[in-house]
Amino acid sequence: MPFADIIGHERIVEVFRRSVRSGKTPHSYIFEGIPGCGRKKTALALIQALFCKAVADDACGVCPSCRKVAGGNHGDIHFVEPLPDKRDISIDQLREIQRELALRPYEAPRKACIMEPAERMSVNAANSLLKTLEEPPGNAIIILLTENAEMLLPTIRSRCQLIRFSSLSPENVRLLLEQSGLSADVAELLAPLSEGSMKRAGELDNDTLVMRRETLLTHLAALDLGRIRTIFDTAEELAGNRDETLESLDLLLSVARDTVYLNAGCTDIVNTAIRPALESFAAGCTLDCALQMLGDIIETRRAIQRNANNKLALECLFMKMAEAIA
Numbered sequence: 001m002p003f004a005d006i007i008g009h010e011r012i013v014e015v016f017r018r019s020v021r022s023g024k025t026p027h028s029y030i031f032e033g034i035p036g037c038g039r040k041k042t043a044l045a046l047i048q049a050l051f052c053k054a055v056a057d058d059a060c061g062v063c064p065s066c067r068k069v070a071g072g073n074h075g076d077i078h079f080v081e082p083l084p085d086k087r088d089i090s091i092d093q094l095r096e097i098q099r100e101l102a103l104r105p106y107e108a109p110r111k112a113c114i115m116e117p118a119e120r121m122s123v124n125a126a127n128s129l130l131k132t133l134e135e136p137p138g139n140a141i142i143i144l145l146t147e148n149a150e151m152l153l154p155t156i157r158s159r160c161q162l163i164r165f166s167s168l169s170p171e172n173v174r175l176l177l178e179q180s181g182l183s184a185d186v187a188e189l190l191a192p193l194s195e196g197s198m199k200r201a202g203e204l205d206n207d208t209l210v211m212r213r214e215t216l217l218t219h220l221a222a223l224d225l226g227r228i229r230t231i232f233d234t235a236e237e238l239a240g241n242r243d244e245t246l247e248s249l250d251l252l253l254s255v256a257r258d259t260v261y262l263n264a265g266c267t268d269i270v271n272t273a274i275r276p277a278l279e280s281f282a283a284g285c286t287l288d289c290a291l292q293m294l295g296d297i298i299e300t301r302r303a304i305q306r307n308a309n310n311k312l313a314l315e316c317l318f319m320k321m322a323e324a325i326a
């Protein structure tokens with residue numbers, strides 16, 4: 001994947017372009033960021049650009065070398081991760097990779113190694129890596145992926161260039177999900193719940209969420225202060241553990257945002273799959289009350305994050321909402 005296709009890390013990519021163009025790329029990097037934010041993809045893009053001879057500061061994406069990197073079968077890229085039944089990356093694995101890196105590259109100008117998660121190197125393994133980081137055999141490039149660089153030995157950190165990756169914005173997650181083939185509606189639904197990680201987005205259960213959004217809307221339409229049961233039932237249904245409650249609130253937020261849009265006369269909503277139900281819900285409240293609802297949901301989300309009681313917080317929110325749409 002060429003730099004041009006990396007989404008959400010433009011500044012980092014710009015630095016890499018310059019360094020590839022100059023021909024003076026550091027030997028060792030630490031890429032710090034949450035899993036699923038694009039560290040590995042960017043690492044591969046950097047290696048692809050270093051290997052490709054067609055473009056000065058990026059990969060062409062079509063030459064045999066680029067295609068092998070993209071296909072995950074380039075003989076000069078080595079991956080190190082804990083063995084299937086092991087917690088740590090062992091010293092034996094480190095020795096093996098050191099031997100590999102010392103060999104002549106098959107076809108690339110240099111060898112490359114991606115290690116993930118680098119913080120799981122045993123102390124022995126980490127110590128044995130120090131020498132390699134100092135004098136990488138054959139100009140090899142070593143990229144360590146970690147969630148938290150502080151978990152690596154200071155001696156490792158000081159020998160690598162640290163690149164910090166931020167989490168992806170919901171907008172970028174949406175874009176990436178659509179690129180991966182999801183429908184626009186489902187991508188919209190998952191993006192705000194992804195916590196900026198494509199890994200997390202992949203773990204979310206689309207079908208369950210689609211169903212929950214429908215349940216949510218049915219409950220919202222039935223909220224009635226005069227029938228207090230409807231408030232408690234809705235809270236009961238949507239509260240769960242802390243994460244589930246936050247997930248429900250994110251769904252609610254997305255629905256409320258669309259309600260504000262519709263009430264403001266804008267038809268460009270995100271939850272297109274439930275447009276008729278949303279339109280009828282929006283018809284039952286004013287723009288002011290939709291805005292109020294949005295504020296109340298955000299406030300409730302904060303309260304839950306500060307460890308408020310999930311069910312109580314939701315009950316309180318739904319009472320406010322019922323009052324607003326009454």
Ligand SMILES: [Zn+2]
Nearest residue numbers: 052060063066
């Ligand atoms: Zn190429």
